[in-house]
Amino acid sequence: MPGPLAGVKVIDLTAVLLGPFATQHLADMGADVIKVEPPEGDLLRLSGGSMGRDKTMGPIYMAANRNKRSLCLDLKKPAAVAVLKDMIKGADLFIHNSRPSAIERLGLGYEDLKKVNPSIIYAYSLGYARKGPYGHKPAFDDLVQGVSGAASLQSRVDGEAPKFMPSLIADKTTGLHLCIAVLGALYHRKCTGEGQMIEVPMLETLASFWLTEHLFGETWNPGRGSMGYDRIINKFRHPFPTNDGYICALPYTDAHWVRFFEIVERPDLARDPRFCDRTVRPRHFSELYQVLDSLMKHRSTQEWLDAFDEADIPAMPVNTLEGLFDDPHLKATGFFTEREHPTEGPITTFASPLDFEKTKVDFRRHAPRLGEDGVEVLREAGLSEADIEKLRADRTLIVPA
Numbered sequence: 001m002p003g004p005l006a007g008v009k010v011i012d013l014t015a016v017l018l019g020p021f022a023t024q025h026l027a028d029m030g031a032d033v034i035k036v037e038p039p040e041g042d043l044l045r046l047s048g049g050s051m052g053r054d055k056t057m058g059p060i061y062m063a064a065n066r067n068k069r070s071l072c073l074d075l076k077k078p079a080a081v082a083v084l085k086d087m088i089k090g091a092d093l094f095i096h097n098s099r100p101s102a103i104e105r106l107g108l109g110y111e112d113l114k115k116v117n118p119s120i121i122y123a124y125s126l127g128y129a130r131k132g133p134y135g136h137k138p139a140f141d142d143l144v145q146g147v148s149g150a151a152s153l154q155s156r157v158d159g160e161a162p163k164f165m166p167s168l169i170a171d172k173t174t175g176l177h178l179c180i181a182v183l184g185a186l187y188h189r190k191c192t193g194e195g196q197m198i199e200v201p202m203l204e205t206l207a208s209f210w211l212t213e214h215l216f217g218e219t220w221n222p223g224r225g226s227m228g229y230d231r232i233i234n235k236f237r238h239p240f241p242t243n244d245g246y247i248c249a250l251p252y253t254d255a256h257w258v259r260f261f262e263i264v265e266r267p268d269l270a271r272d273p274r275f276c277d278r279t280v281r282p283r284h285f286s287e288l289y290q291v292l293d294s295l296m297k298h299r300s301t302q303e304w305l306d307a308f309d310e311a312d313i314p315a316m317p318v319n320t321l322e323g324l325f326d327d328p329h330l331k332a333t334g335f336f337t338e339r340e341h342p343t344e345g346p347i348t349t350f351a352s353p354l355d356f357e358k359t360k361v362d363f364r365r366h367a368p369r370l371g372e373d374g375v376e377v378l379r380e381a382g383l384s385e386a387d388i389e390k391l392r393a394d395r396t397l398i399v400p401a
Contacts, residue, residue: 003030004359008186010034010093011084012068013108015042017141017168018125018202019097020064021175026093026182027067028352028361034377035068036084038075039398041370054343054400056370062347065367071378072371072398080396081107087381088116092189093182097125099138110197121185123198125178130199139202144170148206153214156233174205231282236289239318240296246318247301249292249308254278259311264295341366371399 008031012023020035020042027033035042044064045056073080085107088094094113096103103109103124110122127139134147142164145151150169151162178200185198213232217225231237239246251260254277261270269275269291274284281288296304301317308315324330334351341347352361374397378388391397 002359003028003361004356005186006030006359008032008093009091010095011036011087011091013094013096013098013103014125015097016044016171017060017064018171018175019095019178020044020061021172022125022178022182023068023095024064024066025176025179025352025354028354029356030359030361031093033068034087034373035065035070035368036075037070037072037370039072039395041072045370051344054369057341057344057367062341062344062367063350066349067364068368069365069373069377070368070371071374073374074396074398075106075108077394077396079391079394083378083381083383083391083396084108085113085116086383087377088113088120090381091117091120092186093121093123095123095178095182097178099126099136100124100130101136114195117195119189119193119195121182121189121195121198123178123182123185123200125174125200125202127201128203129201134203141168141170144174144202144206148203149210149214150206153210153233156228157235157237159235170202170206173209174200174202177205231285234285234289236286236293238289240292242296242299242301242304245301247296247304247315248318249296249304249313249315251313256311256313257281260313263307263311263313266295337363339363339366343369369400371397374399 010033044061048058128134213229
């Protein structure tokens with residue numbers, strides 16, 4: 001069954017993780033994503049190494065590039081740019097995450113491509129909005145975590161030095177926003193026939209992401225308190241130790257707290273003026289979390305999970321990354337699958353989190369080898385065999401040996 005974006009053609013010049021994360025969602029939803037790579041390939045291909053015959057198939061690359069086709073062109077050569085512009089004529093979306101000045105020097109700016117295809121959707125992500133003083137600067141996840149306030153958030157909890165979050169959260173969050181923006185532009189074009197340019201900067205994306213809850217007291221002008229959602233940046237907010245592990249427990253409503261205090265045989269706490277209802281409880285999260293910390297240590301994780309499930313109190317165990325393989329829910333939903341990769345042998349893949357009833361999201365193809373679909377893609381674009389062979393001969397088009 002075709003995905004919801006079946007028939008949408010994407011010329012994808014994105015690299016590393018931000019852009020490929022965005023276009024993978026488009027590819028999962030059925031778009032024909034043609035990943036255009038330079039002769040050295042996407043930088044992410046080599047991250048983490050390779051265990052198979054093709055040394056350019058690193059684990060993160062494979063995780064972020066399924067369902068795409070690879071076309072390897074040397075865009076420093078005018079003939080490659082000309083080929084790409086021919087492909088733009090039949091495309092719906094051109095997307096990149098390079099600095100705009102570099103793309104424009106190649107003749108692939110929005111004004112250039114609009115002349116080729118007036119209805120093209122031209123989307124790009126960069127570190128900082130182009131109109132601002134940072135607009136020319138290069139950006140990587142660590143840099144944007146720092147300037148957006150992310151790295152300082154943990155220090156507000158523990159008082160220690162700023163720390164990077166152990167995930168490429170700036171790349172992936174911005175990638176999701178880039179994908180959302182593209183979907184909006186596709187709908188607009190369906191309604192009006194108009195293409196347009198989309199800019200999704202990392203700093204502004206991450207700043208809005210944190211400030212959704214952490215603008216907090218500075219929402220009003222003048223401010224009515226400090227920034228930072230106090231429950232979230234509380235140093236006592238953490239998984240609670242049990243007698244054999246850890247648990248995440250979050251009694252939330254008044255009824256939850258009453259049932260919790262009954263379960264732990266402390267009904268008196270339900271009458272404590274600090275905890276008795278939701279209007280006063282937020283001022284005493286520190287005390288509440290310390291109560292939880294002291295009371296959870298006396299039973300096993302499973303005993304707590306059983307008790308909380310029976311009382312309908314939100315709670316979940318603490319998994320390790322390795323523990324996800326044995327998680328009963330992920331097993332039941334078929335989240336992980338083992339597949340045979342043509343060069344890497346048996347590999348583990350994981351499913352898209354999107355599930356459409358009518359237009360299924362599916363694993364259709366492995367992340368491509370560098371340039372493996374180039375000849376096929378150019379034939380579809382209308383190039384003759386002689387033209388393709390000429391491009392191969394002068395190394396404008398690179399295909400696997």
